[in-house]
Amino acid sequence: MSSELAEIEGQISDIFRALSNGFQKMDKIKDLNRRSRQLEDLTDKMRESKRLIKEFDREIKESQYKFDSETTKLLNEKKQSMIKELNSYVALKKRYASNIDNKRVDLFEGPGDGYAEENVMLASTMTNEQLMGHGNHLMDETDQAIDRATKVVHETIDVGTETAASLKAQTDQMSRIVNELDSIHFSIKKASQLVKEIGRQVATDRCIMALLVLIVIGVIAVIIVKIVNPNNKDIRDIPGLAPPAQSRRLLWHQD
Known part of the structure; x- marks a missing residue:
């Protein structure tokens, strides 16, 4: 094997090692945004490895006259092995991307969207008193959610006020x-x-x-x-x- 082919093979091996470590870390990352950034980084590495495999194949064809048939066969088998390993990482990338998209859909749908039909069936079997009680319960939960949201808004306003006061004090101090x-x-x-x-x-x-x-x-x-x-x-x-x-x-x- 020529020095050019050996160098390209070493670069591809380094990228495959990084891809393996990166996909192992994917399951440990819980935040969707961080997982998406990790997946984008791994995708860039796969693009780079694909480019290097093409360069490896082109170098084999250009240097074919230097090798005997057995060496050429081994190099082609090495290329096919690298393509197969790259395809396995591509499949992993698709699986993780699908999981991330499904989780985002679940977050945007909300808790009641998947149970609308079930709620209609339950409502048909309830009495008027049960329906009124269930409605009051839902209203109480809505009021509590509104109270929590209002509290968060007030806390945000307080933090903003404190921040503005702190900035003003710092500005006065800088002026002095x-x-x-x-x-x-x-x-x-x-x-x-x-x-x-x-x-x-x-x-x-x-x-x-x-x-x-x-x-x-x-x-x-x-x-x-x-x-x-x-x-x-x-x-x-x-x-x-x-x-x-x-x-x-x-x-x-x-x-």
Whole structure:
């Protein structure tokens, strides 16, 4: 068997396994809608398996010259076996679909539709008092059914009212949250502006501090000079620092 035929056969086997498991689960599903969806899913798998069987047959015909007669016979028997298994699943699908349709008909017909003729025969054998009693009993059951339906309607209305109130409360809460977020955004914006202003003030203060440091340094320098030269002598009177004679005469003339 070629690799293409083996791959197709593996895919068909996987689908048949899924179909077998799916039909086994059908009896465990009680809800009609879920059973219908399950049956539709199984039907799609059967369509896919039918397509793969056709592809398997086409591959046999195209590769027939590669196989001997015995291999071709075995492949055809395999194809017939797959068709037979698929037909068994188709029959199961029809049976389950018929059961689902019958149950839906029973639900729509109601309890009195199947017993109309029997009720007529019973009414013909009843006395007037029995008929009146039976009619009153039916009216009581109808009133009780109406009361139950009314109760369900009221409960539904109450649930709807509570739901609407809850939605309104949630809407108000969302509005408050949005307002709070807007306030937080505004506060963050103001804080950013304040930080920028503080940064500018810090820069200005740094410049002022630098100037103050320079002034202090100048004052300290003056104080140091005063300490070094307490009598405020002229440089000409300091030994070792007097200018030459010629320069001294110039200074005298200037004096």
